[in-house]
Amino acid sequence: MPDLPIGQFVARDGMIDLAWGHPSPELLPVDGLRRAADRVLDRYGTDALTYGYAAGPGPLIDWVCDRLGAIDDRAPAPESVLITGGNSHALDQVATLLTEPGDCVLVESPTYHLAVRILRDHPVELVPVPSDAEGLRVDALPETTAAIRRRGGRVRLLYCVPTFSNPTGVSLAPERRRQLVEFAAAEEVVIVEDDAYRELSYDGPALPSLWSLAAPGTVVRLGSFSKSLAPGLRAGYLTANADIVDRFRDGGLLDSGGGVSHFTSLMVAEFGRTGEYATNVEHLRAAYCERRDALTTALLAELGSEVEWRLPEGGYFLWIALRREVDARALLPRAEAAGTSFMPGPTFFLEPDDADGRRSLRVAFTRYPPAVLAEAARRLARAIHGSP
Numbered sequence: 001m002p003d004l005p006i007g008q009f010v011a012r013d014g015m016i017d018l019a020w021g022h023p024s025p026e027l028l029p030v031d032g033l034r035r036a037a038d039r040v041l042d043r044y045g046t047d048a049l050t051y052g053y054a055a056g057p058g059p060l061i062d063w064v065c066d067r068l069g070a071i072d073d074r075a076p077a078p079e080s081v082l083i084t085g086g087n088s089h090a091l092d093q094v095a096t097l098l099t100e101p102g103d104c105v106l107v108e109s110p111t112y113h114l115a116v117r118i119l120r121d122h123p124v125e126l127v128p129v130p131s132d133a134e135g136l137r138v139d140a141l142p143e144t145t146a147a148i149r150r151r152g153g154r155v156r157l158l159y160c161v162p163t164f165s166n167p168t169g170v171s172l173a174p175e176r177r178r179q180l181v182e183f184a185a186a187e188e189v190v191i192v193e194d195d196a197y198r199e200l201s202y203d204g205p206a207l208p209s210l211w212s213l214a215a216p217g218t219v220v221r222l223g224s225f226s227k228s229l230a231p232g233l234r235a236g237y238l239t240a241n242a243d244i245v246d247r248f249r250d251g252g253l254l255d256s257g258g259g260v261s262h263f264t265s266l267m268v269a270e271f272g273r274t275g276e277y278a279t280n281v282e283h284l285r286a287a288y289c290e291r292r293d294a295l296t297t298a299l300l301a302e303l304g305s306e307v308e309w310r311l312p313e314g315g316y317f318l319w320i321a322l323r324r325e326v327d328a329r330a331l332l333p334r335a336e337a338a339g340t341s342f343m344p345g346p347t348f349f350l351e352p353d354d355a356d357g358r359r360s361l362r363v364a365f366t367r368y369p370p371a372v373l374a375e376a377a378r379r380l381a382r383a384i385h386g387s388p
């Protein structure tokens with residue numbers, strides 16, 4: 001019988017797979033986390049191995065408050081923080097605890113396709129809101145919400161990735177951030193701000209989070225250690241008004257199991273306390289920035305004016321628009337035959353029609369070193385040009 005797999009990523013022989021938004025294996029800090037685990041056991045002993053406090057262990061909450069004070073416009077108070085099992089877990093909990101069956105959830109379009117899968121596990125209706133080169137089209141919100149209300153619907157949440165978006169890499173423009181939080185406060189819509197990529201900024205600091213700009217109670221911001229440290233830890237946090245944090249803390253899941261990822265949360269706190277987390281983030285920024293530049297340089301050399309993009313100032317992804325009439329879904333098998341893979345644009349739309357994302361490709365520049373990314377660009381160019 002074949003061994004059961006350990007990881008999510010399935011490598012295919014000879015394939016440079018840019019479809020997956022995964023970190024580079026050699027950039028995962030195995031030794032540092034091993035030492036952190038040892039120190040956690042020395043320092044906390046059995047307290048590290050028992051059920052944890054429902055909101056998450058104090059040392060991590062304290063450290064998250066400090067860290068956000070350094071990388072965002074404002075630090076939360078400890079009672080505004082809840083430790084999560086990462087953004088997927090947090091989004092599922094948000095949908096469980098903050099929506100009623102039949103509620104409408106507005107979703108930025110295009111968006112992180114697996115967030116859509118999580119939301120679709122809940123009895124809510126998803127309604128797309130378009131975006132452009134400056135992020136979510138906040139000007140489209142009044143009409144979208146009014147139309148939902150006219151038919152008796154209730155708009156409860158708005159899910160978006162405003163900073164270094166998955167899939168486009170774009171960040172919501174500063175003025176739109178302010179307009180968005182004002183709109184949400186006035187309309188009593190809770191913004192679910194997926195802030196997974198804040199730490200990975202390559203050309204200067206990330207813009208202030210929606211959470212930092214908003215009136216209390218308007219935004220639930222989801223932060224993850226998957227991208228800035230290691231996804232296998234299943235650890236993250238959310239920041240929200242204390243009454244929302246209390247609802248999560250007092251919900252059935254945490255009441256039964258205690259704080260999620262208790263042991264790994266203490267490891268993250270330990271890694272943070274010693275300064276290793278900050279060093280790790282600096283290292284990731286330098287490596288991923290180099291990879292972003294290597295990929296875009298190679299794509300320009302191979303494809304020149306046949307492709308265009310907005311250079312992502314952070315995150316994992318480049319969103320490539322093809323200038324010629326090529327359907328990304330039809331291109332995919334040709335690219336895979338040439339030895340590289342990507343995610344076709346329509347994947348990131350709720351119900352893609354023929355135009356949505358048809359000529360767009362999402363590629364992750366994080367998993368492979370620069371020389372391999374350059375080879376991927378050559379293979380992609382061969383596929384686009386139709387040569388074997």
Ligand SMILES: Cc1ncc(COP(=O)(O)O)c(C=O)c1O
Nearest residue numbers: 021086087088112166196224226
């Ligand atoms: C926007 C976004 N949100 C959430 C996730 C998943 O986050 P986590 O690993 O914290 O569950 C990803 C991973 O690719 C992502 O891109």
